Amino acid sequence: MEDEEEEEDTKIKAEETEYFELEDELNFSDDEDEEEDFDDEEDDKSTPVDALQEYEEDEEDLTYTIKSPDSDVSHLGESDYDSPGTVELVLTRRTYRVGQSYYASKDKSIIYIISMIHPLPRQAACQKYIMMEKSFVCPKGEQGTYIRMEDILLDLPLLKLPCKTSFNKFSMRYRQDDDKQRSFAYYNETGKIQHHLTGRPKALDMFAGAGGMSLGLEKYFDVKWAVDNDHLAAATLRANKTSDVKVYDEDAKSFLKKSVQGNQCYPQSGEPDHIHWSPPCKGFSRANRNGGKDDEKNNKQTLLFIKAIKHFQPQTASYENVPGLVMPDYKRYLQFVVANLLHMSYQVRVQVLVSSDYGDPQKRRRLILFAARNDCILPKMPEPTHGIGGGLLPIKTCKDALHMLEKHPPSSSKSSGSIRLSNKIIFNHIIPGKKTEEEDFTLIENEPSRTILARARPHRHYNGKRYISVREAACLQSFPITHQFHGSLTNQYAQVGNAVPVHLSTTIARSVAIVHGCPV
Numbered sequence: 001m002e003d004e005e006e007e008e009d010t011k012i013k014a015e016e017t018e019y020f021e022l023e024d025e026l027n028f029s030d031d032e033d034e035e036e037d038f039d040d041e042e043d044d045k046s047t048p049v050d051a052l053q054e055y056e057e058d059e060e061d062l063t064y065t066i067k068s069p070d071s072d073v074s075h076l077g078e079s080d081y082d083s084p085g086t087v088e089l090v091l092t093r094r095t096y097r098v099g100q101s102y103y104a105s106k107d108k109s110i111i112y113i114i115s116m117i118h119p120l121p122r123q124a125a126c127q128k129y130i131m132m133e134k135s136f137v138c139p140k141g142e143q144g145t146y147i148r149m150e151d152i153l154l155d156l157p158l159l160k161l162p163c164k165t166s167f168n169k170f171s172m173r174y175r176q177d178d179d180k181q182r183s184f185a186y187y188n189e190t191g192k193i194q195h196h197l198t199g200r201p202k203a204l205d206m207f208a209g210a211g212g213m214s215l216g217l218e219k220y221f222d223v224k225w226a227v228d229n230d231h232l233a234a235a236t237l238r239a240n241k242t243s244d245v246k247v248y249d250e251d252a253k254s255f256l257k258k259s260v261q262g263n264q265c266y267p268q269s270g271e272p273d274h275i276h277w278s279p280p281c282k283g284f285s286r287a288n289r290n291g292g293k294d295d296e297k298n299n300k301q302t303l304l305f306i307k308a309i310k311h312f313q314p315q316t317a318s319y320e321n322v323p324g325l326v327m328p329d330y331k332r333y334l335q336f337v338v339a340n341l342l343h344m345s346y347q348v349r350v351q352v353l354v355s356s357d358y359g360d361p362q363k364r365r366r367l368i369l370f371a372a373r374n375d376c377i378l379p380k381m382p383e384p385t386h387g388i389g390g391g392l393l394p395i396k397t398c399k400d401a402l403h404m405l406e407k408h409p410p411s412s413s414k415s416s417g418s419i420r421l422s423n424k425i426i427f428n429h430i431i432p433g434k435k436t437e438e439e440d441f442t443l444i445e446n447e448p449s450r451t452i453l454a455r456a457r458p459h460r461h462y463n464g465k466r467y468i469s470v471r472e473a474a475c476l477q478s479f480p481i482t483h484q485f486h487g488s489l490t491n492q493y494a495q496v497g498n499a500v501p502v503h504l505s506t507t508i509a510r511s512v513a514i515v516h517g518c519p520v
Helices: 002-026 032-041 048-062 212-217 231-240 252-260 296-312 331-343 398-405 470-476 489-498 502-515
Strands: 088-091 094-097 101-103 110-118 123-131 146-148 152-155 169-176 184-187 202-206 222-227 246-248 274-277 316-321 346-354 365-373 419-421 424-426
Touching: 094 110, 202 212, 202 296, 212 222, 212 274, 212 502, 231 246, 231 489, 252 296, 274 296, 296 316, 296 331, 316 502, 331 346, 331 365, 365 502, 398 470, 470 489
Parallel strands: 146 169, 202 222, 202 274, 222 246, 274 316
Antiparallel strands: 088 094, 101 110, 110 123, 123 146, 123 152, 169 184, 184 346, 316 365, 346 365, 419 424
């Protein structure tokens, strides 16, 4: 009996010894010496430790495939694998990994690349790429290239078509407002602020007209050169200039040719830091009933914009025209401009702005294009300053702009239209001698004006009795009350109607000035 008890005690002690040895071996220590001892004790024969490790490895494999009873997400336990940012996830027998590419559809026009996986909501943060042909324009030689858009968060089950081949990526990123592509941008994220240590950046104003854009630019830039082929508009520029701007009374093609030839009286390549371009809009405007889309003389002025950028190589440029340029009939002209700017490694942003959103008492819609060299920051479109709610200033109305002239009846077209207002001599308060007609548009007193047109038959005053004068039209364009216009009555109305509204031009200039490091 005693022998049996001793034999049983010996057996129990042997099992306890084996258990503690196994426990010690499974106690993974950070101490390097203990790890080395553990490795030294291993031999070729199978041990209980080996069996236990094989069992745990098998169990780990199962955690990638056993489904949670509450969802389709793999059972992840307590590991870091649960947290957003994991590199891999198995869902309904499909493995998703960071870096994998998927087509959005069978036409392969959109590709998603997984950049981060969120396991529990079964979503992936993805880089979205579209074919250049799906963007506003595809420059020559970029067919089949993809361009990155803004990142997107997608449900993992939507990623079904793996993209197993590499694809070419355009060097810039792209964004657009909607499928109509009336607001879009090609941009990079590597540009820098262009500081000008020797003074304010220098600007060239092409098609300057009566100076609407120059007035905005002068707030932040040194406007050194202004060009217009209308000698009366040039006279208006000279009469109102407040800086040492040099006015060129010639067309854009002649001006550019002389500069390219190295004429020292003209700006040279690299001199202008910023170029603004406001070519005639009749070729693209729905208001033009004679020229329309076949008005090649005016439309070619837009194509000269590319030659000017190529020659001067400015850091930034802006372009202004009617919204018709994004419409199907005229879109090809804007596509030509954008494609060539991209080919020259210029970033591009396009959007239609409304002048009343920026303090002008006029609902004038204008297409604005910003361009910036690849080493610069692409200017942002200005945020509205006037509107309803959201801390915005009240929209200015016709009454706001014209009330100070209500007690001063305008003169006939045969006079200079001079009046005394607040101890200042004001000119151009003149109107056509003919009576208004029934179909003439009448201004609404407590609303902004319609677009001021470049014609001698202007809008009817809100008093319903007469046309608005040249001076009143200029007020609706936000010109200073002392700004004087030269030429015949028809020419004066044309100068006012062709101008960029001054508050809009100032806002545009401010957006560009920011990327030049100017104080604003």
